[in-house]
Amino acid sequence: MSRQADASGSFDIDADYKPLRDRVRDELRQRIIDDVYPAGTRLVETEIAAQLGVSRLPVREAIRALESEGFVKTIPRRGAVVVELSAQDIEELFDVRETLEVLASRQAATRATKAELRRVRGILARGRKALDTGDRVALGKANEAFHDEILKLSHNSLLQTVLEPLQGRLHWLLRQTGDPYDLFEEHSAWFEAIASGSADLAAEHARRHARLNREIVRTLLAERQQQAPPA
Amino acid sequence: MSRQADASGSFDIDADYKPLRDRVRDELRQRIIDDVYPAGTRLVETEIAAQLGVSRLPVREAIRALESEGFVKTIPRRGAVVVELSAQDIEELFDVRETLEVLASRQAATRATKAELRRVRGILARGRKALDTGDRVALGKANEAFHDEILKLSHNSLLQTVLEPLQGRLHWLLRQTGDPYDLFEEHSAWFEAIASGSADLAAEHARRHARLNREIVRTLLAERQQQAPPA
DNA sequence: TCTTAGGATCCTGTATACCGTATCCCTGAT
DNA sequence: ATCAGGGATACGGTATACAGGATCCTAAGA
Structure with missing residues (x-):
């Protein structure tokens, strides 16, 4: 057994x-x-x-x-x-991430199976719970897991191997800067777009999410830079 | 000394x-x-x-x-x-390549300097010469160089590091299947779109080129498969 | 003849030891 | 205070050894 x-x-x-x-x-x-x-x-x-x-x-x-x-x-x-991520590195990271996640999202919309969608719903539920209990760390993890799942839903293994290392750096960055609460709500909406099966809708949400994310990091980084001026 | x-x-x-x-x-x-x-x-x-x-x-x-x-x-x-590239691997390769080259092309249109554009024009001229003399190998190399140059024009180093390994596999594939003559004419048009400075136009050409490329590989692979049925 | 068990063999994964040399850091002299 | 010199450090690479998984070959058995 x-x-x-x-x-x-x-x-x-x-x-x-x-x-x-x-x-x-x-x-x-x-x-x-x-x-x-x-x-x-x-x-x-x-x-x-x-x-x-x-x-x-x-x-x-x-x-x-x-x-x-x-x-x-x-x-x-x-x-x-x-490495130290420069402002430009971060912009590039988001450039590439945005394009690839739009592709992933588009393919996920047309290829994801019911079972897969259920599993992702489970992850979102976990995030919701973490949100309610105010468990910031757990919420962060749920958010990261969500992104990984979207990738799997795309059924495009190359996309996964290319994007995975970037996700790592992104998570790294977001953990330093991002606010997991804002992100979570976005994820729910995004997911529903994918589950709807409309590639265009899913793509649109992916793009919106990536841009929001980018803005969050940008502002937080700008704030930090003001506090700690160049050495 | x-x-x-x-x-x-x-x-x-x-x-x-x-x-x-x-x-x-x-x-x-x-x-x-x-x-x-x-x-x-x-x-x-x-x-x-x-x-x-x-x-x-x-x-x-x-x-x-x-x-x-x-x-x-x-x-x-x-x-x-x-590795042996399966039909699915190839589709995935083109999926990712298309999206990333569209991004590269878009950024190249707005960021490329005059000097860089001149250099690429030089490569195209080299290709033209190879075309005229019927030097298939040289033309293939010029085509490959062209793609690498577009990447550089994007001024996005992450894009380069992500896409470069894929280019390798692509060149590998095209060398087995592709017809360098068809590709060359496409490159010229694509380049002019980038040189025009219009990101949208450049993106459109990149997408068209990637799709044409994909079709070429698809047909040649289908033919080959007919000749040599599964072992 | 075909199958199967067993052992020989190949090769990876890891450890150790060691060398040359580029880089860094400290010290001491100017 | 600056600069030169002289370790100390740690990388890049070589050589060697060895355990154990994977493969293959062979010979015994059905």
Whole structure:
């Protein structure tokens, strides 16, 4: 028992196997998003290796992965540093995100199955509950999960692989700046547009949501910059 | 002596330095695109390392990079295999490409400088010459260069990093299927739209071009499938 | 002859150790 | 206070080793 859903041939005995490098990468990514490693932090291979109790190799590979995800930048022979997102980087992030989420939303509207829509409704319900109890962190997570789900609904795996790393950076950013309460209400409306099955309507909502999001980040960043003028 | 350009402090004595892993990656990518390693080929680390006269490490890192670019898929504990692009993969590729190139084109229209436009005109001229002399390979390269240039014109570095790996796969595909002659004429018209400075016009041309491209690949792939029915 | 069990083999994933060298940082002299 | 010199540090790469999963080959059995 305990194992379920294993219809045909290839089994997932140890489907939960994950190379060490991937686990290290996940751990480091989380630390960056959680601001344990703020922008500018140097990621020293030997330090991390020692701390995680692994050899340098998986750490190196993890760092390379984070580099291709845009979380760190490695300077030749100097190593990896957690990037600081410039104003322009953020604009670009939203540019690309907007276009891709519009596409995702459009495809989701025509391709999502009933079962999938139900699942997303569940996530929204979770968010609603977090909103009512004022659990800011849980609401943030629900919001992030929502975005990931929209992507899945698109049934476009390339879209997912391209957008996922960006989502990571976006979540990172929003966690520093955004207000999860505003976002949540938007998500509900957006979702209904997708569930309606109209690609155009879904696209319109996606675009609106992305722009709202961008505005929120912009204002919060502008405020912050006034408080802390350039060094 | 013999050294030049060393005015101030840190100069680019060895600005052309490139980590070994990157050179290995470039080499392997080229081999895939050139069909030296056709779809299904296993990339065995030790073999490649021996052949290139490097250790396994840079090879591993190169393979990881190619994985994140979508050229190979690695199965845990089994290693990397050159991917076969399924019909769906190709559709997804064009989906994403279309949206992103529309964005690139739109931004290029408003941001490109005169000097940049001149440079692109030069590339088109090169293509025209290749067309006249019937140099298919040169024309293909000019076409590929053109797409890369449009990206640069957008002045959106994220867009470039996201789209570049896809371009690689696209070029790979087009080299197998496409007809460079048809594409060239399209490029000229598209470029004029960008040079006109109208974002909407540029976007429209980008979309048209992407769709034409998609159709070309679709038909050629359909033909091929008829000739070689499923194994 | 076909199937199957078992073992040999290949190759990845990870660990260790080590070297050259670029960069950084500290110290000391001017 | 500035600048040069000399470690110390840590990356980039090599070489080697080894456990264990995946594959393949072979030989025994039905």
